[in-house]
Amino acid sequence: MEAKEKKLDIINICEEKQFKRVFDAFVSPLRNYIYYKFGDAEKAADAAQEAFVKLWENCDKVSPDKAKAYLFTVANNLSLNQVAHQKVVLKYEKNHRSHAVSESPEFQFREKEFEAKLNTVINNLSEAQRTAFLLNRIEGMKYSEIALHLDISVKAVEKRIHKALIILRKEIGDV
Numbered sequence: 001m002e003a004k005e006k007k008l009d010i011i012n013i014c015e016e017k018q019f020k021r022v023f024d025a026f027v028s029p030l031r032n033y034i035y036y037k038f039g040d041a042e043k044a045a046d047a048a049q050e051a052f053v054k055l056w057e058n059c060d061k062v063s064p065d066k067a068k069a070y071l072f073t074v075a076n077n078l079s080l081n082q083v084a085h086q087k088v089v090l091k092y093e094k095n096h097r098s099h100a101v102s103e104s105p106e107f108q109f110r111e112k113e114f115e116a117k118l119n120t121v122i123n124n125l126s127e128a129q130r131t132a133f134l135l136n137r138i139e140g141m142k143y144s145e146i147a148l149h150l151d152i153s154v155k156a157v158e159k160r161i162h163k164a165l166i167i168l169r170k171e172i173g174d175v
Contacts (some may be wrong), residue, residue, distance in 0.1 A: 013067055014059040022067050023052055030071055038079045047082075051075040081131055085123075088138045114172075121171045125164050132160035 013019050027048060035044035051074040055062060062070045092115070122130060135141045135149065136157075143161075147154045 011064065012059075013055065013062060013064055018064075019056060019059065022055070022064075026068055026071055027052070030075055033072060034075050034079050037076070038083065043079065043082060047075040047078045050078055077127070077131075081127065081134075084131070084134050084138070088134060089119075091138065117172060118168075121168055125167060129160045129164040129167070132157050133164040136161055 011018065013022060030051060031044050031048040034047045035041050038044065048071075051071045054074050055067060055071055058070075122133070125133065131150065132146055135146045136143070141149065143154050143157045146157045150157070
């Protein structure tokens, strides 16, 4: 209840003192929410910190009365992206562990090199592009399913995946 009162007094999040008040009011509940939801204290702290960084970067676009919802949404999405990425890594390792025994050391080296480069490029995609791309390519979701999941239009999904593929092709070659 006290956090709500602080939130109501804030006029401009872009002012450092008022941003600090938002931070003080919501950092602990936000960290706890992510921790309880995903079970990793370190990742919860990272997600909370990243959410506040994004709020600061977008302070002129977020109204003070929406700051709490913005923070929780951003932190939740960051955590979901980490979970999705971890699934990708585990699925890849599972699928390629059985092939590793019969392949030459040179092939294995090149494969690891390619995997590292691919992960780097995927991690450097925008959050929107990465999410849409991984949901489509790894989870096997159709564009319409992704649109429903992310609450955006199918055209927006197409655009995000198209841009992700352009970046991947530019950085890696034909995917």
